[in-house]
Amino acid sequence: MGILTIMIFFIVVLGLIGYFLQVWSIRKILITSAEQRINRRDGNFERLPGISVLKPLKGLDDNLFDNLESMCNQDYPEYEIIFSLQDYNDPAFKVAEKIKEKYPEKKITLLVEKCCAGLNPKVNNLIPAYRIAKYDYILISDSNVMVSKNYLREIIRPFDDPGTGLVTNLIKGTGGYTLGSIFENLHLNSFVIGSVCFLDRFLKMPCVVGKSMLMKKKDIEAIGGLESVKDMLAEDYILGKKIYNLGKKVVLSNHIIKNVNNYWGLRQFLNRHTRWGKLRWHIGGIKYLSELLSNSVFLSIFPVIFSPSLITISFALFVCTLKVIGDIHIGRTIKTDMNMFLFLLAPIKDVLIGLTWFIPLLSNKVLWRGNRYIIMNDSQLIPCPEKGIFYYTYRFVNTIKTRFA
Amino acid sequence: MLLCDFHIHTKYSDGSVELRRTVDLFGQAGFDVISITDHVVNGDNTFGKLAHRFKFSVKKDNFNKYISEINREAERAWEKYGMLIIPGVEITKNYLSPDKSAHILIIDIKEFIPACWDYEKIFLEAKEQDALIIACHPHHTSDMTNRDTLFLWNNREKYARYIDAWEIANRDDVFNVISLKKYPYIANSDFHRARHIYSWKTLLDCEKNTESVKQCIRNNRGVAITLFRN
Numbered sequence: 001m002g003i004l005t006i007m008i009f010f011i012v013v014l015g016l017i018g019y020f021l022q023v024w025s026i027r028k029i030l031i032t033s034a035e036q037r038i039n040r041r042d043g044n045f046e047r048l049p050g051i052s053v054l055k056p057l058k059g060l061d062d063n064l065f066d067n068l069e070s071m072c073n074q075d076y077p078e079y080e081i082i083f084s085l086q087d088y089n090d091p092a093f094k095v096a097e098k099i100k101e102k103y104p105e106k107k108i109t110l111l112v113e114k115c116c117a118g119l120n121p122k123v124n125n126l127i128p129a130y131r132i133a134k135y136d137y138i139l140i141s142d143s144n145v146m147v148s149k150n151y152l153r154e155i156i157r158p159f160d161d162p163g164t165g166l167v168t169n170l171i172k173g174t175g176g177y178t179l180g181s182i183f184e185n186l187h188l189n190s191f192v193i194g195s196v197c198f199l200d201r202f203l204k205m206p207c208v209v210g211k212s213m214l215m216k217k218k219d220i221e222a223i224g225g226l227e228s229v230k231d232m233l234a235e236d237y238i239l240g241k242k243i244y245n246l247g248k249k250v251v252l253s254n255h256i257i258k259n260v261n262n263y264w265g266l267r268q269f270l271n272r273h274t275r276w277g278k279l280r281w282h283i284g285g286i287k288y289l290s291e292l293l294s295n296s297v298f299l300s301i302f303p304v305i306f307s308p309s310l311i312t313i314s315f316a317l318f319v320c321t322l323k324v325i326g327d328i329h330i331g332r333t334i335k336t337d338m339n340m341f342l343f344l345l346a347p348i349k350d351v352l353i354g355l356t357w358f359i360p361l362l363s364n365k366v367l368w369r370g371n372r373y374i375i376m377n378d379s380q381l382i383p384c385p386e387k388g389i390f391y392y393t394y395r396f397v398n399t400i401k402t403r404f405a
Numbered sequence: 406m407l408l409c410d411f412h413i414h415t416k417y418s419d420g421s422v423e424l425r426r427t428v429d430l431f432g433q434a435g436f437d438v439i440s441i442t443d444h445v446v447n448g449d450n451t452f453g454k455l456a457h458r459f460k461f462s463v464k465k466d467n468f469n470k471y472i473s474e475i476n477r478e479a480e481r482a483w484e485k486y487g488m489l490i491i492p493g494v495e496i497t498k499n500y501l502s503p504d505k506s507a508h509i510l511i512i513d514i515k516e517f518i519p520a521c522w523d524y525e526k527i528f529l530e531a532k533e534q535d536a537l538i539i540a541c542h543p544h545h546t547s548d549m550t551n552r553d554t555l556f557l558w559n560n561r562e563k564y565a566r567y568i569d570a571w572e573i574a575n576r577d578d579v580f581n582v583i584s585l586k587k588y589p590y591i592a593n594s595d596f597h598r599a600r601h602i603y604s605w606k607t608l609l610d611c612e613k614n615t616e617s618v619k620q621c622i623r624n625n626r627g628v629a630i631t632l633f634r635n
Contacts, residue, residue: 059635060635062433064433064434064435065435065486091434091635092435098435263599
């Protein structure tokens, strides 16, 4: 066994330790949170404040009707929902219209307004909705999340501390009828949730999940409004960072929200995680390397390829088994509805994710909702040039793709 | 305008999505009217026998179960999504030659109609049941995996009078011949897999109930087609 193999074994063991610290941090956060939940129902509020829920819509997400409906069924005294779209032809318009018809007693606004303030289409969608929001608390909630009835009550609670600036949530992937969506849910329920908890618990970093962000209007104004993140790909991370820099706390709420992924294709899964990888590479820089080092399954494959032996194969199988057991444990902790047998696919997913890890090192271009951008530091977006070598390469590849479609 | 799809298959025949999930898929996407139309295949040749053998066909034995499950789902869909579901079948007459093959949607079917009957008998029985008769993918299609079904188009002089509407578009294909002949038209997905939801659809300007929908298609006024994309 060569020195390189021993070094990889060592890195894999370190990666596994890191992974089990993630598992521990998930447990710790959820158990502590559950205790807090029992102690205080509505926090120290005399009267629960009104919340404006901004729902930016673009296209059909899996489970869209139920996702939007879950926001209408909140056990919360005063809130409004603003569904915001860029144009009437968006298929989500019809769904939002149906929800509005089904709940005539709810304060629902369906806002269709073309906004081209920046390059981030989600922020472009949010700016007109923010303008008409009437309450002091602004919740930005993505269209692909489904929440339980007590969601608003749970996330407002940390604001009984005047030092709180932003409350975000953990997400878990549910559903999954296709391989792509099963991989997506496995990844959300291990790497994503684990990393968020690890960063929050050990590194005390403000790690914001853009699918759910509750903030005060005056804090948003203080950081320059939503316009301040209009050209950022990771608008959620930057919002959190700016609020943190104001001296406010960024709180990871106890409440887990669902991200329903039913019919994702494999390509969709890979595209999303390549994009997210590029984003983390441009935000984290050298820290991005830790993601590769913590992917124990992927690293354990290398000794098998380059120095196949009973020891290296057994080691890889041992690592895969530990990873599957760890993922099942996380699944149980977060009460996922995934079939436990599907966790056996986790090592394959980890290998795919390991392969996509390298793409951000080679390319800084992203295709997001039909638009092509170049990512700069801190996830700043600039439009992809319409001339030059990049453009012609893109045109050339795209022409071939279209011909063979 | 009502967003409609009248050509949807489930696991009752060769679709890959179960009936309940299919209903949810269309409901979650905001559809107003859909028709579940699983295949009823002619069992009088090898193709048909294979389809029966591998359960790719609704048969007389399970027709009532099929209809009652659709009706149960229809209640749920109406309650939850405000979506109207109309039971139907796709009479599937498959032969070796595309010129002899034809697929016909019978929408709002009440009693089982065997696919091995001759065309005239099928049409008259469908009329008797006050069902809609739609000629499916009547011309050459781009789908390499499917055989063309040209019989009705080749014999349009004889059968057009029975047909309430022709599919002017099916999934990704558009049949301009229907337009040139000025026949009444609708557009459908021929849904077999979840991704087929993004395809040609019909828009109807009428009330959301079965009779109005049928009347609107028969009169072919207030009918438009749209390419439903994400």
